[in-house]
Amino acid sequence: MHNVLFWFRNDLRLHDNEALVKAMEMGKVLPAFIIDPVEFKKTKYGFKRKGAFRVAFMLETLADLKRNLQNRGSDLIIKIGRTEDELLKLITQYNISTLVTSKEVTQEETTMEYEISTRLKPLNVEMEIFWGATLYHVRDLPFQLKFLPDVFTEFRTKIEQITIVRSLFDTPEIIDTVENIEFSKVPTLSEIGFQESLGDLTFPGGESHALARLNYYIWESNSIEHYKETRNELIGNNFSSRLSSYLSLGAISPRKIYWEIKKYEAEIIANDSTYWLIFELLWRDYFHFISLKYGIRIFKRSGIRHLMNKKWRKNRSDFERWMKGETGVPFIDANMRELNATGYMSNRGRQVVASFFAKDLNLEWWWGAMYFESQLIDYDVCSNWCNWNYIAGIGNDPRKDRYFNILKQAYDYDPDAIYTKFWLPELNKLSSTEVHEIGLQSEESLADKDVVLGNNYPVSLFPFDKWKK
Ligand SMILES: Cc1cc2nc3c(=O)[nH]c(=O)nc-3n(C[C@H](O)[C@H](O)[C@H](O)COP(=O)(O)OP(=O)(O)OC[C@H]3O[C@@H](n4cnc5c(N)ncnc54)[C@H](O)[C@@H]3O)c2cc1C
Numbered sequence: 116m117h118n119v120l121f122w123f124r125n126d127l128r129l130h131d132n133e134a135l136v137k138a139m140e141m142g143k144v145l146p147a148f149i150i151d152p153v154e155f156k157k158t159k160y161g162f163k164r165k166g167a168f169r170v171a172f173m174l175e176t177l178a179d180l181k182r183n184l185q186n187r188g189s190d191l192i193i194k195i196g197r198t199e200d201e202l203l204k205l206i207t208q209y210n211i212s213t214l215v216t217s218k219e220v221t222q223e224e225t226t227m228e229y230e231i232s233t234r235l236k237p238l239n240v241e242m243e244i245f246w247g248a249t250l251y252h253v254r255d256l257p258f259q260l261k262f263l264p265d266v267f268t269e270f271r272t273k274i275e276q277i278t279i280v281r282s283l284f285d286t287p288e289i290i291d292t293v294e295n296i297e298f299s300k301v302p303t304l305s306e307i308g309f310q311e312s313l314g315d316l317t318f319p320g321g322e323s324h325a326l327a328r329l330n331y332y333i334w335e336s337n338s339i340e341h342y343k344e345t346r347n348e349l350i351g352n353n354f355s356s357r358l359s360s361y362l363s364l365g366a367i368s369p370r371k372i373y374w375e376i377k378k379y380e381a382e383i384i385a386n387d388s389t390y391w392l393i394f395e396l397l398w399r400d401y402f403h404f405i406s407l408k409y410g411i412r413i414f415k416r417s418g419i420r421h422l423m424n425k426k427w428r429k430n431r432s433d434f435e436r437w438m439k440g441e442t443g444v445p446f447i448d449a450n451m452r453e454l455n456a457t458g459y460m461s462n463r464g465r466q467v468v469a470s471f472f473a474k475d476l477n478l479e480w481w482w483g484a485m486y487f488e489s490q491l492i493d494y495d496v497c498s499n500w501c502n503w504n505y506i507a508g509i510g511n512d513p514r515k516d517r518y519f520n521i522l523k524q525a526y527d528y529d530p531d532a533i534y535t536k537f538w539l540p541e542l543n544k545l546s547s548t549e550v551h552e553i554g555l556q557s558e559e560s561l562a563d564k565d566v567v568l569g570n571n572y573p574v575s576l577f578p579f580d581k582w583k584k
Pocket residue numbers: 346355356357358359360362363392395396398399400402460461462463465466469487491493494495496498499500502503506
């Protein structure tokens with residue numbers, strides 16, 4: 116019987132995990148996860164590449180995975196160190212003949228796959244990689260990747276007409292595991308160098324919680340029935356599915372979500388909202404495939420469209436103010452403060468703060484993307500960088516002049532300024548108009564309501580009257 120190292124990456128689940136199923140067919144499995152400190156390094160902008168919320172969520176996900184493996188006669192070995200080195204050590208120590216893992220598509224991850232496979236060759240160890248992150252399997256695409264349409268609607272129409280979502284892989288009941296393993300415990304945040312104490316996360320990490328959330332969102336609360344109408348809201352936990360963080364670590368499979376929606380449509384109701392959640396999952400797929408098609412270009416200043424002549428401002432102080440939620444534009448600051456306090460921001464909020472950053476402030480867009488990478492609990496390399504490309508106008512948005520008027524967005528999505536005031540309590544006494552148009556109010560009228568610009572709320576970085584034209 117062969118010993119197979121199963122290297123968990125962004126596929127931290129037992130359900131619908133093709134790579135794991137294939138590993139089990141090959142021999143006795145050693146389930147492993149490597150925590151690589153390189154990911155926690157500080158960027159030159161003062162924040163860590165992977166911030167505390169992301170790491171806390173990952174640790175909870177690992178703890179849940181470990182419990183689920185233990186319930187199936189197995190366990191999870193967790194090593195802290197350089198990924199390639201730790202995998203190589205495990206391979207030697209446990210006499211491994213094959214390394215199995217799930218496929219990633221972006222530069223650093225694929226370079227790592229290549230390096231590992233190169234180091235395995237002289238050891239005569241095989242490496243097998245399986246696709247598992249998207250709703251539609253890459254092999255089922257109705258075109259070669261180089262012909263992937265650059266416009267989402269074209270992609271969606273083609274794929275919906277031709278391609279079928281594959282069925283789910285069963286969750287294993289028992290996992291035949293390599294013997295005599297020294298299994299390790301999941302470290303705490305502080306054990307891996309984080310001083311932050313975050314309290315409870317809004318949604319706890321892990322496959323079990325992911326499946327419970329799916330069940331709640333679809334079956335218990337029927338929230339899915341109104342998803343299309345609520346998805347642009349800002350307050351509460353149920354206006355959207357909140358499955359993104361689970362998807363980002365692979366704690367839930369997009370196919371699982373899809374087939375659950377299909378069941379709901381067959382048994383309860385099929386409407387625009389039930390379809391729209393699948394539609395959004397298609398955006399996720401699309402950005403995954405776009406990342407595969409364009410490779411390193413999604414991270415470049417010139418973006419997918421290769422716009423070399425576009426200039427961006429490198430103003431560190433404006434960047435700092437945006438990060439802290441101190442731009443002096445209340446709707447922007449409220450969203451940024453939510454991000455900093457919870458690790459999450461709604462889709463509407465992300466579009467607005469990213470557009471403000473790239474289009475109004477004209478700041479180096481990838482700084483913003485890097486900050487999101489650090490902070491977002493649901494950070495997904497393809498979704499984040501491709502959405503930033505799109506909003507900054509250097510990605511695959513067919514409308515080249517798309518522009519979000521921040522004032523209009525504030526009135527459309529937070530008409531009574533309830534959301535904005537929640538995150539900016541210093542503006543509580545102001546009316547909704549005074550909040551949203553704070554830069555157009557007189558000093559005296561603000562002072563009457565205890566607001567002094569430049570003192571307890573910042574002077575705006577951007578002239579409000581530009582949004583009034
Ligand atoms: C600048 C910017 C950066 C973003 N960065 C990320 C990121 O790092 N990780 C991430 O998962 N999403 C990202 N998004 C997309 C979107 O904002 C989040 O997926 C969504 O807000 C997550 O909340 P939810 O799960 O409740 O979404 P729902 O509205 O319930 O949507 C269901 C699922 O569809 C997918 N989805 C929805 N909208 C998008 C979209 N625009 N692009 C790709 N997938 C989508 C997500 O997987 C989401 O979980 C970004 C959007 C913008 C504008």
